[in-house]
Amino acid sequence: MRQRTAVLISGRGSNLAALLAAARDPAFPAKIALVVCNQPGAPGLAVAVAAGVPALVVDHRAFDRDRAAHEAAIQAELERHRIAIVCLAGYMRVLTPFLVGCWAGRMLNIHPSLLPAFPGLDTHARALAVGVKLHGCTVHLVTEAVDDGTILAQAAVPVLPGDTADVLAARVLAQEHVIYPLALRRFAAPAERAVPPPASAALLNPLPGAIERP
Numbered sequence: 700m701r702q703r704t705a706v707l708i709s710g711r712g713s714n715l716a717a718l719l720a721a722a723r724d725p726a727f728p729a730k731i732a733l734v735v736c737n738q739p740g741a742p743g744l745a746v747a748v749a750a751g752v753p754a755l756v757v758d759h760r761a762f763d764r765d766r767a768a769h770e771a772a773i774q775a776e777l778e779r780h781r782i783a784i785v786c787l788a789g790y791m792r793v794l795t796p797f798l799v800g801c802w803a804g805r806m807l808n809i810h811p812s813l814l815p816a817f818p819g820l821d822t823h824a825r826a827l828a829v830g831v832k833l834h835g836c837t838v839h840l841v842t843e844a845v846d847d848g849t850i851l852a853q854a855a856v857p858v859l860p861g862d863t864a865d866v867l868a869a870r871v872l873a874q875e876h877v878i879y880p881l882a883l884r885r886f887a888a889p890a891e892r893a894v895p896p897p898a899s900a901a902l903l904n905p906l907p908g909a910i911e912r913p
């Protein structure tokens with residue numbers, strides 16, 4: 700039984716595309732059953748439509764700063780589509796305790812840094828500014844604290860001389876596209892946590908039981 704998974708996006712949708720590509724395999728334990736976007740016209744919506752996945756816009760501006768009402772509308776759609784797992788993939792709204800609470804232990808996020816370093820925005824520029832030599836990305840469970848929660852997978856990349864934030868972002872993004880499908884696969888089917896990570900992932904959380912811990 701494939702776990703019905705929703706992906707929440709705000710923009711480009713390249714991680715959504717990576718998840719959709721992985722889930723095309725009938726053996727993948729999650730089915731991308733819904734895409735929800737808060738930005739009308741976001742390029743990621745076309746990615747969902749091209750894949751034949753229901754894609755909904757729940758525009759936060761229609762709710763006149765009422766975050767609770769906006770999240771209630773999203774939650775209603777998640778329930779209507781019988782969703783079991785939610786993946787945030789470039790969803791640029793900070794969630795309130797309501798939606799986080801609805802999905803405690805069942806909501807994943809991808810963040811473009813090696814958490815707990817560089818939570819928040821502009822991670823690549825901040826990494827360059829302080830001179831770290833390793834940077835990367837993290838898939839983690841979502842909790843009320845921003846970019847916090849149990850780490851499910853990480854991939855590291857080197858910071859190279861002459862890197863700009865854009866160059867570094869592209870190097871990290873390539874790894875995001877590797878570890879998000881992997882993390883979802885392991886999360887949706889715990890038996891698959893034993894499957895070795897692909898060679899293209901520079902570094903992955905080696906603790907297969909990590910997601911059981913609070």
Ligand code: GRF
Binds near residue numbers: 712788810836875
């Ligand atoms: C990614 O870098 C992700 O880590 C961050 O937002 C970006 C989304 O990119 N949370 P995309 O929309 O998946 O291409």
